[in-house]
Each structure stands twice: as C-alpha cells, then as structure tokens.
Amino acid sequence: MRWIWIDKFVQFTPKISAVAMKNVSLAEDYLHDLYPAFPIMPNCLIIEGMAQTAGILVGEARDFSEKVILAKIGKAKFHRLVRPGDTIYHFARIEQLSETGASVSGVVRAGPDESSPAVAEIELMFSHIDKNMSGAAFPEENFVFTEQFKELLKTHRGGGDIPL
Amino acid sequence: MGMSREEIYAKVQQVLVDALGVDAEEVTPKATLREDLGAESIDFLDIVFRLEKAFTTDPAKPFKIPRGELFPDDLGALVNDERYLKDGKITAEGIAELKKRMPFSDFTEFDKNPSMDSAQSLLNVDTIVNYMQSKVG
Numbered sequence: 001m002r003w004i005w006i007d008k009f010v011q012f013t014p015k016i017s018a019v020a021m022k023n024v025s026l027a028e029d030y031l032h033d034l035y036p037a038f039p040i041m042p043n044c045l046i047i048e049g050m051a052q053t054a055g056i057l058v059g060e061a062r063d064f065s066e067k068v069i070l071a072k073i074g075k076a077k078f079h080r081l082v083r084p085g086d087t088i089y090h091f092a093r094i095e096q097l098s099e100t101g102a103s104v105s106g107v108v109r110a111g112p113d114e115s116s117p118a119v120a121e122i123e124l125m126f127s128h129i130d131k132n133m134s135g136a137a138f139p140e141e142n143f144v145f146t147e148q149f150k151e152l153l154k155t156h157r158g159g160g161d162i163p164l
Numbered sequence: 165m166g167m168s169r170e171e172i173y174a175k176v177q178q179v180l181v182d183a184l185g186v187d188a189e190e191v192t193p194k195a196t197l198r199e200d201l202g203a204e205s206i207d208f209l210d211i212v213f214r215l216e217k218a219f220t221t222d223p224a225k226p227f228k229i230p231r232g233e234l235f236p237d238d239l240g241a242l243v244n245d246e247r248y249l250k251d252g253k254i255t256a257e258g259i260a261e262l263k264k265r266m267p268f269s270d271f272t273e274f275d276k277n278p279s280m281d282s283a284q285s286l287l288n289v290d291t292i293v294n295y296m297q298s299k300v301g
Contacts, residue, residue: 072206072207074183074210095213095217096217098231100237101209101213103210103213125210125213127206127209
C-alpha cells in the first residue's frame with residue numbers, strides 16, 4: 001500500500017488554496033483494521049489527507065525548494081464518520097506563509113462545494129525545516145517532495161483527461 | 165491611538181493559551197515560555213504566526229514579525245562559540261551579544277547570575293508583551 005491519502009486535486013490556486021478529493025473504497029486494507037465489521041476511515045488518516053493537500057500547497061508556493069514538514073496540529077474536530085463509498089474533499093487555505101513555515105486552515109467536506117457538510121475542521125502548521133533547526137543538517141535532497149507527491153499535483157494541472 | 169499594555173497582555177495571553185494548550189491562569193507576566201509553559205522549538209513559530217494574526221486589524225495590511233526580531237533564531241550557534249560560552253559559563257562578550265539580540269527581555273535577574281539556566285528567564289510572557297508594546301502600544 002502506498003502512503004497517499006488523496007486521489008487528485010480538483011482545485012489549485014497557488015499560494016492561496018487547494019481542494020483535493022479522496023474516494024474511500026472497501027478494497028482498502030486499513031478500513032478493516034480499526035473496528036472489525038464496522039469499517040470507517042480513522043481520523044488520523046483524514047488528518048494525513050489534509051496534511052498532504054496542504055503540504056503540497058505550501059511546498060508549491062516556494063517551488064518545492066523547501067522541505068515542508070508537518071510541525072503541529074493546532075486543531076482537529078470531527079463531525080461525521082467517513083465510510084466506504086464516501087468521497088471526501090480536503091479544502092485547504094494558507095493563512096500565513098513565511099520564510100520559516102506556514103499555517104493552514106482546512107475543512108474536510110462530504111462533497112465538492114463550500115456548502116457541503118463538514119466532516120472535519122483541521123488547522124495545521126508546517127515548518128520549513130532547513131530554516132528552523134539551528135545547526136542541524138538535513139540531506140540536500142528534498143526527501144519530502146518526491147516524484148510521487150509531485151505527480152499528485154499533475155493530476156490537477158494536467159486536467160486528468162487522457163483521450164483514448 | 166495605540167493599544168494599552170492591558171489590552172496587549174490580554175491578546176498575548178490568549179495567543180499563548182491557544183498555541184501551548186495552557187490555562188489562562190498559568191500565563192503570568194514572569195512565566196517563562198520554555199520551563200513554565202512548556203514551549204518547544206516549533207511552538208515559537210506557532211506563537212509568531214498567532215501573534216501576527218491576533219494583532220492584524222486591517223487584512224490589507226497584515227501585521228508581520230520579522231524573523232529573529234522577537235525570538236532570536238540562531239542562539240544555538242551562539243552556544244557553540246567559545247567567545248560567548250566558555251567552560252559552561254557565558255562570557256562578558258556573550259552577555260553583551262544576548263542583550264543586543266534580545267532588547268525586549270528584562271536582564272535584572274539574569275545579571276545577578278548569568279548562567280545558561282537563568283537565561284531561560286529572558287524569554288517570558290513579559291518579553292512578548294514588551295515587544296508588542298514597542299510595535300502597537
């Protein structure tokens with residue numbers, strides 16, 4: 001299984017906001033592990049989906065030159081369960097962006113519109129780690145934004161329509 | 165008209181309650197950020213972001229805190245420099261450097277016993293309030 005918790009971007013406004021969707025399928029292994037016979041998507045993985053949506057938004061704002069690390073979950077409030085067959089939408093908005101990091105407010109919704117019912121409200125803070133670890137050295141290579149994650153952004157930019 | 169120290173204090177207190185998950189009563193003027201309120205390195209960036217948000221009155225002109233102005237960000241390098249820290253003690257040159265970089269801190273207690281431990285007292289709630297007062301007071 002791959003550690004990707006969003007399927008594609010449906011909206012991407014650089015440096016401002018992004019919306020990514022995820023289809024939740026009963027074929028996914030993790031659904032069977034939390035409560036046997038009662039498959040729901042664990043809240044921590046919903047947070048991870050938001051972190052990936054927001055992390056790519058924050059990374060793109062600096063052309064993926066920074067190593068963007070999820071530093072803090074300021075708030076995570078859940079309003080409804082996510083079950084197999086659901087499609088969830090991660091709405092992420094940059095509140096602040098600086099040389100050292102970014103803060104993002106997010107709402108996970110049960111549909112593609114701003115008015116769709118809220119599944120969760122999540123506030124995240126990201127650190128540009130090279131700028132925050134006084135003296136600590138990290139590898140030159142950007143281990144956060146691997147090709148796997150950059151490919152995700154192409155799902156929006158490429159339109160996703162491949163003619164037969 | 166600028167804000168009063170009481171108004172600034174109330175906003176700073178709320179920022180620290182939100183950023184550090186502490187109770188409002190714990191946020192006293194002399195409470196140190198690291199030891200008393202449990203702030204860790206990443207919390208300082210969070211506090212800066214929240215202060216910027218709390219003190220922005222006009223979204224068209226967001227209030228910004230320049231990097232290193234409120235919390236000096238390369239003190240780690242300072243500790244590794246023999247000119248500033250020798251045999252576990254902060255040198256006269258080190259003290260001068262700290263005072264230069266932390267103009268909003270109260271050095272009264274620190275001056276009595278200039279050690280690494282007492283350096284903790286330099287970053288307390290009042291330090292933030294002093295800084296904010298210089299900006300919006």
